[in-house]
Amino acid sequence: MSERPVWWQAVEAAVGAPLAVDAVGGGEAVIDVAAERLLATVSALRQAWPALHLTAITGLSIGGEVVLLYHLLLDGGLTLRVRCPGAPPNAPSLAPSWPAANWYEREAHDLLGVAFKGHPNLAPLLVARDWTGGPPLLPVEGER
Amino acid sequence: MHTLLTLGELLLFPGLAYLVTVALLLAWVDRKALAVLQGRVGPPIYQPLADLLKLLGKEDLDTEGSDARLAALLPMISLACALTAGLMTPVGNHAVISFEGDLMVTLFLLSVPTLGLFLAGWIVPSVYNMLGGNRSLLQYFCYEVPLLLGLAGPAALARTWRLAALMSAQSAYHWHVLAMPVGFAVATLGLIGKLERVPLDTPHAKAEIGAGPLTEYSGRKLALWRLTAWVQTLVGINLMVAVYLGGADVVWPYWGFGVYAVKVVGYMGGLALVQALYARLRVDQVAEMSWRLLVPLGLLQLAVTVWMGA
Amino acid sequence: MSRVTVPIGPQHPLLKEPIALRLDVVGERVVAAEIEIGYVHRGLERLLQGRTFQQGVAVVERICGICSHAHTTAYCQAVEALIDVDLPPRAAAIRTLLCELERLHSHLLWLGVLSEAIGFTTVFMYAWRDREQVLDAMELISGGRIAHGANVVGGVREDVSPAQAREVLTMLRQLEMQLGLYQELVERDRSFHRRTRGIAVLSAAQVQAYGVVGPMARASGATLDIRRSAPYAAYGWLEVPAAVTNEGDVWARAWTRVQELQHSIDLCRTLLSALPAGPLARRVAERVQAGEAVSRVEAPRGELFYYVRSEGERTAARVKARTPTLPALLAMAELLPGLQTGDIAAVVAGCDLCMACADR
Numbered sequence: 001m002s003e004r005p006v007w008w009q010a011v012e013a014a015v016g017a018p019l020a021v022d023a024v025g026g027g028e029a030v031i032d033v034a035a036e037r038l039l040a041t042v043s044a045l046r047q048a049w050p051a052l053h054l055t056a057i058t059g060l061s062i063g064g065e066v067v068l069l070y071h072l073l074l075d076g077g078l079t080l081r082v083r084c085p086g087a088p089p090n091a092p093s094l095a096p097s098w099p100a101a102n103w104y105e106r107e108a109h110d111l112l113g114v115a116f117k118g119h120p121n122l123a124p125l126l127v128a129r130d131w132t133g134g135p136p137l138l139p140v141e142g143e144r
Numbered sequence: 145m146h147t148l149l150t151l152g153e154l155l156l157f158p159g160l161a162y163l164v165t166v167a168l169l170l171a172w173v174d175r176k177a178l179a180v181l182q183g184r185v186g187p188p189i190y191q192p193l194a195d196l197l198k199l200l201g202k203e204d205l206d207t208e209g210s211d212a213r214l215a216a217l218l219p220m221i222s223l224a225c226a227l228t229a230g231l232m233t234p235v236g237n238h239a240v241i242s243f244e245g246d247l248m249v250t251l252f253l254l255s256v257p258t259l260g261l262f263l264a265g266w267i268v269p270s271v272y273n274m275l276g277g278n279r280s281l282l283q284y285f286c287y288e289v290p291l292l293l294g295l296a297g298p299a300a301l302a303r304t305w306r307l308a309a310l311m312s313a314q315s316a317y318h319w320h321v322l323a324m325p326v327g328f329a330v331a332t333l334g335l336i337g338k339l340e341r342v343p344l345d346t347p348h349a350k351a352e353i354g355a356g357p358l359t360e361y362s363g364r365k366l367a368l369w370r371l372t373a374w375v376q377t378l379v380g381i382n383l384m385v386a387v388y389l390g391g392a393d394v395v396w397p398y399w400g401f402g403v404y405a406v407k408v409v410g411y412m413g414g415l416a417l418v419q420a421l422y423a424r425l426r427v428d429q430v431a432e433m434s435w436r437l438l439v440p441l442g443l444l445q446l447a448v449t450v451w452m453g454a
Numbered sequence: 455m456s457r458v459t460v461p462i463g464p465q466h467p468l469l470k471e472p473i474a475l476r477l478d479v480v481g482e483r484v485v486a487a488e489i490e491i492g493y494v495h496r497g498l499e500r501l502l503q504g505r506t507f508q509q510g511v512a513v514v515e516r517i518c519g520i521c522s523h524a525h526t527t528a529y530c531q532a533v534e535a536l537i538d539v540d541l542p543p544r545a546a547a548i549r550t551l552l553c554e555l556e557r558l559h560s561h562l563l564w565l566g567v568l569s570e571a572i573g574f575t576t577v578f579m580y581a582w583r584d585r586e587q588v589l590d591a592m593e594l595i596s597g598g599r600i601a602h603g604a605n606v607v608g609g610v611r612e613d614v615s616p617a618q619a620r621e622v623l624t625m626l627r628q629l630e631m632q633l634g635l636y637q638e639l640v641e642r643d644r645s646f647h648r649r650t651r652g653i654a655v656l657s658a659a660q661v662q663a664y665g666v667v668g669p670m671a672r673a674s675g676a677t678l679d680i681r682r683s684a685p686y687a688a689y690g691w692l693e694v695p696a697a698v699t700n701e702g703d704v705w706a707r708a709w710t711r712v713q714e715l716q717h718s719i720d721l722c723r724t725l726l727s728a729l730p731a732g733p734l735a736r737r738v739a740e741r742v743q744a745g746e747a748v749s750r751v752e753a754p755r756g757e758l759f760y761y762v763r764s765e766g767e768r769t770a771a772r773v774k775a776r777t778p779t780l781p782a783l784l785a786m787a788e789l790l791p792g793l794q795t796g797d798i799a800a801v802v803a804g805c806d807l808c809m810a811c812a813d814r
Contacts, residue, residue, distance in 0.1 A: 424573025
């Protein structure tokens with residue numbers, strides 16, 4: 001990469017390690033962030049760019065592991081990739097410091113069963129309250 | 145013979161049958177005029193009657209926790225009062241009952257349905273009904289005074305509270321609306337508030353509290369409430385035509401009824417125009433408009449009238 | 455005074471789609487609000503897994519009945535980024551044309567819904583009548599009024615013939631004449647101002663905190679507009695003006711949208727007057743190489759975000775859509791307490807909710 005994007009330094013300082021950046025289709029960058037560094041990274045970014053916009057949180061289930069993608073928008077798009085270990089998978093919650101994350105986290109909790117530590121209210125958002133079939137996006141035994 | 149005639153007057157013309165028929169026709173005029181103003185086609189002329197008959201045939205549900213007898217009684221009392229008021233307002237140039245002070249009695253009878261509506265909302269354990277009932281009552285306190293002030297001007301000028309005398313006073317010189325345009329406007333807004341029409345229709349603001357006090361009503365009871373509202377509209381307009389627009393016999397005495405009918409339909413069209421031109425006011429805005437604007441204006445008009453007349 | 459809970463929804467005359475608002479009201483003032491969604495959750499994101507990428511277009515089109523074309527545009531764009539195919543210019547122009555027509559009908563619909571909520575039925579009737587013309591124009595081009603089926607991965611399916619272009623231009627001219635009425639309404643009508651001015655003010659800080667997008671954000675001074683910041687399809691060739699104001703109230707939301715109506719008409723004209731020649735779509739393989747792609751589109755309600763992941767098969771591994779209604783709902787929950795009950799309708803309608811989008 002010839003020219004480093006504007007957010008590079010702030011993110012590198014917050015992540016605490018040299019950045020490995022993947023480009024994603026659509027021309028936006030993806031950075032791996034350890035779950036325990038997520039809050040620090042996001043707050044560093046928010047300090048550097050007061051207009052930072054949280055577009056979405058995508059939950060994925062890749063080979064039995066849950067991965068969360070935090071899609072941000074500053075000058076261009078930037079995605080933070082966080083692996084969530086554990087069963088049920090867990091991640092720190094952004095919601096107390098950034099209300100925009102509140103419902104996106106609830107949605108990830110609904111669809112993938114991610115337990116967000118510190119979330120004010122993880123009640124079902126999309127799935128029915130009496131739904132007992134487990135998170136719909138997690139792979140089910142015997143189904144491809 | 146005289147009894148028979150009176151009975152005919154009460155039941156046929158200009159009593160029950162006539163009032164109900166004309167109220168339904170007027171409801172059609174209202175809806176059609178609004179539709180035309182809004183670029184729509186509008187309903188056919190029999191639509192209000194069809195609505196009424198259909199509602200009468202629908203299942204009449206009693207809400208759990210409400211007083212079924214009172215719920216059935218309230219619309220009957222309200223309709224009876226509205227119809228009685230109709231007997232006192234001149235149709236053409238003739239009213240069935242006419243005496244000194246009939247203007248006040250008519251106004252009183254017209255306010256009974258509002259109180260009935262408030263009670264109807266209050267006895268049903270539903271928040272929409274309750275809020276709607278509250279708003280009905282609140283609005284009653286807001287428009288009743290301007291309406292009374294607006295009607296008091298002509299009464300002061302003609303020195304009578306009798307509708308027939310007010311009409312003949314106007315044929316002697318000119319329509320009261322020409323002498324007291326401000327009073328006319330105040331009374332019209334008061335009437336719009338009484339009839340709970342846009343922009344003063346907060347008691348049944350659909351987007352906020354459903355049908356307001358009538359949310360849980362259906363079938364016959366709802367049909368009677370509807371009919372009450374239509375009869376109220378007719379009587380209210382009759383009143384305005386008699387007090388402000390010269391009633392029937394100003395221009396051509398022999399065509400009194402036609403003149404009167406044209407005025408009623410015209411006034412109805414005016415109300416439809418107001419409905420088409422304005423958004424609904426909020427409850428606090430209704431109170432503010434009434435007490436800060438209409439009441440002072442009404443008082444001013446009355447004071448000027450009394451001073452000029454004295 | 456006693457505290458009562460007023461339930462609005464899941465079925466209520468104010469709402470066009472199911473959502474439950476539970477408002478605690480004291481007298482005529484709202485003191486607390488709780489929002490519950492999910493009544494139209496259809497599991498479409500799950501449904502998209504295991505469908506081929508072309509089949510996915512039909513599914514995402516059915517997420518929403520108002521911004522269906524924005525959904526397919528965002529989805530196709532993401533898949534095209536995965537395949538690394540570039541859009542033919544004519545396809546880009548037609549896709550953009552439909553996007554702008556959609557914005558027109560969505561904003562008109564919104565104006566009607568807001569007007570009805572404040573009891574201004576005349577404006578409601580006019581706005582929806584004018585919206586019909588836009589729907590007719592879209593039907594003329596695509597054959598569908600609501601689901602257009604115009605987008606495919608790699609391009610568009612529907613061409614715009616010169617005769618169709620002329621007809622759409624005529625429609626735009628008629629619509630523009632009507633537009634003066636709405637501008638007058640927003641700028642001068644006192645009756646309209648009384649019910650919308652100074653109500654439910656959303657600050658710029660709240661826009662950022664809740665991630666609000668689209669006209670609602672632009673009404674609060676945010677400049678976020680994907681058409682301008684990251685032009686896609688044909689927006690790179692066009693000049694998209696900004697409609698930004700700082701009031702942040704319901705009125706500002708109306709003002710922003712009415713400005714955008716004019717802008718959309720201008721953009722449609724520009725596109726129609728110079729439609730580039732060329733093919734409508736590129737041929738693409740059914741199998742998509744492994745990878746992930748994001749795409750952002752400025753839907754009528756704001757930024758629409760798609761994430762698509764392929765594991766090298768014929769079918770999608772994950773499709774995620776983030777619709778503009780979600781942050782609007784979050785912000786609305788914050789705006790409701792403190793309002794008068796009479797303003798609830800204006801505020802809820804003013805947030806331009808699309809529950810089918812939010813629930814998916």
